Amino acid sequence: MKSFSKKALLVLISFCILTLFFCGCERQQAEEAPTPVAEQEENEQQRQVSFLFFSDTQADPENGDYSVVGEIITLAVAQAGNPNLVIFGGDTVNDGGDADEWREFWAVSATPLFGLTTAAVPGNHDNHPLLAGQFNYPVSAPAGQGEGYFYSFDMSPVHFIMLDSNIMGAANDRDIEWLRTDLRSAESGQAAWRIAVMHHPMWPVAENPKDAARAETMRASFLPLFEEYGVDLILCGHQHVYARSIPLRNDITPHEEAGIVQIMAASGGKASYAAGKQEYLSSSADAPNYLRISADEETLYIAAYDINGGLFDTYSVMR
DSSP states (O other): OHHHHHHHHHHHHHHHHHHHHHHHHHHHHHHHSOOOHHHHHHHHHHTOEEEEEEOOOOOOTTTOOOHHHHHHHHHHHHHHSSOSEEEEOSOSSSOTTOHHHHHHHHHHHHHHHTTOOEEEOOOSSSOSGGGGGSSOOSSSOOOOGGGOOOEEEEETTEEEEEOOHHHHTTTOHHHHHHHHHHHHSHHHHHOSEEEEEOSSOSSOOSOOHHHHHHHHHHHHHTHHHHHHTTOOEEEEOSSSSEEEEOOEETTTEEOTTTOBEEEEOOOSSSOOOOOOOOTTEEEEEOSOEEEEEEEOSSEEEEEEEETTSOEEEEEEEEO
16 A cells, blocks of 8 residues: 555656656747737837828818819828828817808718717817817817816827917917927827827918917917927918928927928818918919828828829928
8 A cells, every 4th residue: 555655746746747748848948939910010000099180171162062072082082002090280170169061071071081080179260169069089079168178088108188279379378388298298298299289280381360369379378398308290270381391499490400390281261371381381283182190119100192082291300
């Protein structure tokens, strides 16, 4: 009986040793095994974003025709393949309080935008509570007109800051503090890029006293926060012209190494303004246009297209 117990004990010990040996080998193989290709591709996709930017898609008020806008949006979405996001930079329609006009806009836009994530900032023509219910926002729809349309969201690797420039000209302490808190957030700090979207330009390109006064206030009250927390790009509209600035810092000082670039788009049927000869203007065009923007951890790339889908301007920033 004692001899059998010894044999059983030896067998049990041997079994345990072999089990530990094979488990260790399997663990080592698992640790050394490369990440599956599908998983690598998924991780890579999570660090990239591609989106479209339109602004001032409002129809020509003389005819109220949105068909051209629909054609531009359809072309841009098809060209982009499957963009992660579509942003509208304000004045999407002529009268944001007119439900019939929103229906006309969506009659030509619903099909190409179906299933896509969309977002918008208010312009001076669509600054109305109806705006909040029009888009498939990546966050809850922004608050009503009385509280302003300030919100942000993240699509790795970009932190988007969406601003209501209609009231930025008043430089309310509440709005400035909201921006400071947002740019200090962990989400903003962890993003590779920070993109601010607003309707009115911080650096106007067409002569307009009202726009110039608003821009001066915005630069005094909001630009210092953009600079302090590393905003890389401003997307805007309002002046119905394509305009890309040189990198700017400290008001209108050129700063190639660490400046902020502002790009203005105009995608609708209203007549274009004439871009002036400002020292900070790098490129301009007066035909309807839209932007296709992509970003990964190392590169922010902006491409501008005309109404026929022709590429006419590009700009990129490298980390």
